Amino acid sequence: MRAGAxxxxxxWAATAFAxxxxxxxxxxxxxxxxxxxxxxRHPGWLWVEQGEALWRAAPPDPGKQTCAGCHGxxxxxxxxxxxxxxxxxxxALLNLELRIERCRTEQQGASAFGxxxxxxxxxxxxxxxxxxxxxxxxxxxxxxxxxxxxxxxLYSLRQGQLNLSCQQCHEENVGKRLRGDIISHGVGTGYPAxxxxxxxxxxxHRRLRAxxxxxxxxxxxxxxxxxxxxxxxxxxxARGLAVEAPGIRR
Amino acid sequence: MADKAPTRRMVAAGLAAMPFAVQAxxxxxxxxxxxxxxxxxxxxxxxxxxxxxxxxxxxxxxxxVPKLSENGNSVDVLIKVDSAMTREDHVRAIHILSEQNPFxxxxxxxxxxxxxxxxxxxxxxxxxxxxxxxxxxTSRGAVHxxxxxxxxxxxxxxxxx
Amino acid sequence: xxDITARVTMPTSARKGEIIDIKVLVRHAxxxxxxxxxxxxxxxxxxxxxxxxxxxxEIFRMDLSSGIASNPFISFTTVATETGVxxxxxxxxxxxxxxxxxxxxxx
Numbered sequence: 001m002r003a004g005a006x007x008x009x010x011x012w013a014a015t016a017f018a019x020x021x022x023x024x025x026x027x028x029x030x031x032x033x034x035x036x037x038x039x040x041r042h043p044g045w046l047w048v049e050q051g052e053a054l055w056r057a058a059p060p061d062p063g064k065q066t067c068a069g070c071h072g073x074x075x076x077x078x079x080x081x082x083x084x085x086x087x088x089x090x091x092a093l094l095n096l097e098l099r100i101e102r103c104r105t106e107q108q109g110a111s112a113f114g115x116x117x118x119x120x121x122x123x124x125x126x127x128x129x130x131x132x133x134x135x136x137x138x139x140x141x142x143x144x145x146x147x148x149x150x151x152x153x154l155y156s157l158r159q160g161q162l163n164l165s166c167q168q169c170h171e172e173n174v175g176k177r178l179r180g181d182i183i184s185h186g187v188g189t190g191y192p193a194x195x196x197x198x199x200x201x202x203x204x205h206r207r208l209r210a211x212x213x214x215x216x217x218x219x220x221x222x223x224x225x226x227x228x229x230x231x232x233x234x235x236x237x238a239r240g241l242a243v244e245a246p247g248i249r250r
Numbered sequence: 251m252a253d254k255a256p257t258r259r260m261v262a263a264g265l266a267a268m269p270f271a272v273q274a275x276x277x278x279x280x281x282x283x284x285x286x287x288x289x290x291x292x293x294x295x296x297x298x299x300x301x302x303x304x305x306x307x308x309x310x311x312x313x314x315v316p317k318l319s320e321n322g323n324s325v326d327v328l329i330k331v332d333s334a335m336t337r338e339d340h341v342r343a344i345h346i347l348s349e350q351n352p353f354x355x356x357x358x359x360x361x362x363x364x365x366x367x368x369x370x371x372x373x374x375x376x377x378x379x380x381x382x383x384x385x386x387x388t389s390r391g392a393v394h395x396x397x398x399x400x401x402x403x404x405x406x407x408x409x410x411x
Numbered sequence: 412x413x414d415i416t417a418r419v420t421m422p423t424s425a426r427k428g429e430i431i432d433i434k435v436l437v438r439h440a441x442x443x444x445x446x447x448x449x450x451x452x453x454x455x456x457x458x459x460x461x462x463x464x465x466x467x468x469e470i471f472r473m474d475l476s477s478g479i480a481s482n483p484f485i486s487f488t489t490v491a492t493e494t495g496v497x498x499x500x501x502x503x504x505x506x507x508x509x510x511x512x513x514x515x516x517x518x
Contacts, residue, residue, distance in 0.1 A: 040418075040420035277474040287445060375480050
């Protein structure tokens with residue numbers, strides 16, 4: 001029994017240092033994994049429900065289409081979240097939230113929902129949920145290449161009063177404990193996620209802001225170029241892993 | 251609720267009378283009481299009031315809570331009580347009590363024979379590591395009791411969210 | 412009245428006499444009262460009760476406190492007796508009542 005445990009610990013360490021990126025769900029307790037898999041109990045599904053209603057809801061301007069009016073049933077969004085963030089035709093790097101906001105302001109002629117608003121989180125969750133289980137597959141060629149490089153630079157940049165880079169926790173110390181938390185590979189495949197700490201759903205950028213605060217660095221605003229580049233880098237790091245959104249996180 | 255809120259003195263009087271009542275008031279309901287950040291009723295008082303002089307049976311309840319809770323904001327509680335759930339003999343109330351929360355009475359489930367099984371679940375908040383106590387009252391007047399310690403783990407990556 | 416986001420998970424049909432699981436989630440912050448010195452006092456604002464009725468008769472009731480987690484989850488059971496509407500009500504501090512209903516077909 002003890003030998004088995006030691007062997008397991010050995011494998012764990014080997015995996016951690018082999019550079020293989022493990023899915024965030026692998027770092028959850030069996031209880032939280034089960035919760036993440038059960039829409040009847042998963043509170044994040046309240047946001048999915050609200051987002052699906054918004055998908056069908058008329059925009060403020062009655063002359064404009066609903067989301068469904070252009071895109072059809074939300075089931076057609078299958079696979080979309082797995083390709084974000086993505087560079088738009090005008091060269092801007094957009095995550096799913098920004099893509100929704102752009103659609104809302106440009107196509108629906110409405111005011112933006114606003115960063116981290118309940119409506120934006122809900123629509124993002126509803127769309128992302130349609131890609132659950134599908135492998136992350138972001139484009140990193142062409143105009144995305146420079147943003148990916150910027151994301152990689154930020155990932156290894158020591159920051160804040162603790163002078164820590166993302167990499168020092170999420171590459172070099174994966175699997176170790178920080179108090180009750182187990183350090184994961186830090187990929188964002190579960191976001192927007194229902195975090196028990198938040199009592200609600202939040203975006204990856206909210207989580208990144210929490211990381212910035214954690215190392216006592218300046219928190220960048222939501223949708224800032226830095227966090228967008230980091231999001232692209234993390235999505236590339238997560239390439240091939242399943243979308244877990246809406247995830248359950250501690 | 252505010253239109254006929256009893257005074258705190260009335261609440262205290264009501265609690266004092268409870269050990270002799272057939273069915274205890276499951277939850278405090280006065281505005282004065284619920285709008286405090288901490289109950290005036292202790293855990294021991296709450297349990298005594300619910301037992302109403304009866305001696306609990308330390309069997310018959312399966313209390314499924316995690317031994318280690320990853321976040322006190324949300325702790326799964328699943329309760330099963332052995333009962334035929336017939337009209338003559340069924341579980342009619344299941345109470346969750348907390349030894350260390352600001353309010354000892356966490357929840358009361360009211361069941362009838364129509365439930366078929368005495369099985370309920372919810373998610374609770376735990377202020378800190380403590381015992382969770384469950385009391386189940388049957389239609390015949392018996393009370394079953396179970397308790398389980400839950401250790402609340404503190405995370406490192408908190409952001410005041 | 413303002414609406415609320417809620418989810419009910421239960422079968423749409425069951426055999427007579429079968430025990431069915433009903434799971435409900437509701438979007439609510441379950442705000443605790445604040446009365447500490449130096450803080451702006453604010454009243455409790457939670458879902459304080461939940462009721463379920465089946466073809467008009469109450470089958471389940473729960474009293475909730477501020478010790479229930481945000482976005483309350485409740486799971487309970489009932490025996491399928493007849494085809495009918497199972498109605499759910501969440502009662503909030505301040506008097507608001509939010510409701511949902513689902514039909515159970517019994518064969």
